[in-house]
Amino acid sequence: MNLMDTHCHLDLMVQKGINLEQALVEATQAGVAKIIVPGIDASNWATIKQYAKNHAMVEWAIGIHPMFVSETSADQLVVMRERLEQGETCVAIGECGLDFYHGRNDEERQTYVLIEQLKLAQQYQLPVLLHVRKAHQELLKLLKKYPLTRGGIVHGFTGSYELGMQYIQQGLCLGVGGSITYQRAQKTRDAFARFPLERLVFETDAPDMPLYGYQGEVNQPKFAKDVLSSFILLRNETEQTITQKTAKSARKMFEIG
Numbered sequence: 001m002n003l004m005d006t007h008c009h010l011d012l013m014v015q016k017g018i019n020l021e022q023a024l025v026e027a028t029q030a031g032v033a034k035i036i037v038p039g040i041d042a043s044n045w046a047t048i049k050q051y052a053k054n055h056a057m058v059e060w061a062i063g064i065h066p067m068f069v070s071e072t073s074a075d076q077l078v079v080m081r082e083r084l085e086q087g088e089t090c091v092a093i094g095e096c097g098l099d100f101y102h103g104r105n106d107e108e109r110q111t112y113v114l115i116e117q118l119k120l121a122q123q124y125q126l127p128v129l130l131h132v133r134k135a136h137q138e139l140l141k142l143l144k145k146y147p148l149t150r151g152g153i154v155h156g157f158t159g160s161y162e163l164g165m166q167y168i169q170q171g172l173c174l175g176v177g178g179s180i181t182y183q184r185a186q187k188t189r190d191a192f193a194r195f196p197l198e199r200l201v202f203e204t205d206a207p208d209m210p211l212y213g214y215q216g217e218v219n220q221p222k223f224a225k226d227v228l229s230s231f232i233l234l235r236n237e238t239e240q241t242i243t244q245k246t247a248k249s250a251r252k253m254f255e256i257g
């Protein structure tokens with residue numbers, strides 16, 4: 001199989017006590033060929049870069065997560081630019097985006113940090129890994145203002161068909177995650193049944209977002225195959241077509257062989 005876990009926080013999974021080597025072996029056995037590990041902020045870049053260096057199946061992204069913006073974000077953006085300028089080994093910018101769910105009154109700072117990362121993505125021709133909660137209209141507006149030639153992924157997408165299509169029309173892909181394994185996520189499941197397959201990619205968002213049936217367990221990249229199984233039930237295409245097309249989209253986006 002040729003499954004791609006396009007959003008997996010291996011470093012946070014290790015912090016929860018999971019053995020990295022074991023998790024990667026089990027992921028391989030489950031058919032996972034590649035894992036993309038997003039940056040959170042400057043504090044995890046070195047760790048995940050090292051994972052990518054040590055393991056051929058791991059790639060990493062450099063970025064500042066909206067929930068990790070702080071008074072040091074501006075300095076971190078300077079470092080990010082310097083490293084991109086020097087030809088950093090990352091395959092994307094992210095995880096970046098807007099999270100207005102927690103009401104931390106830092107919407108302005110989040111917006112600034114996102115815009116800077118969108119500009120870096122365009123300047124250095126990299127795709128973006130986007131995180132968005134309670135800010136879809138704000139994000140769509142920014143994506144129109146700062147277009148991305150290389151596109152990106154709206155990770156862990158939940159929502160209506162109409163909303164998802166707005167991102168697809170902006171040239172983005174949607175990340176299919178554990179939410180579709182829950183029967184109660186009917187709106188999202190209906191939407192994923194209809195989106196164009198070539199604009200969808202798989203993810204686990206491990207160690208968070210436990211799948212249905214695994215609540216209380218630490219999520220891991222091997223569970224990408226369970227996301228696939230739930231997805232197959234929503235679609236008319238064969239398993240082979242689904243894995244081939246989604247893997248092709250992910251490989252093309254990140255320019256990985």
Ligand SMILES: [Zn+2]
Nearest residue numbers: 007038095205
């Ligand atoms: Zn994430």
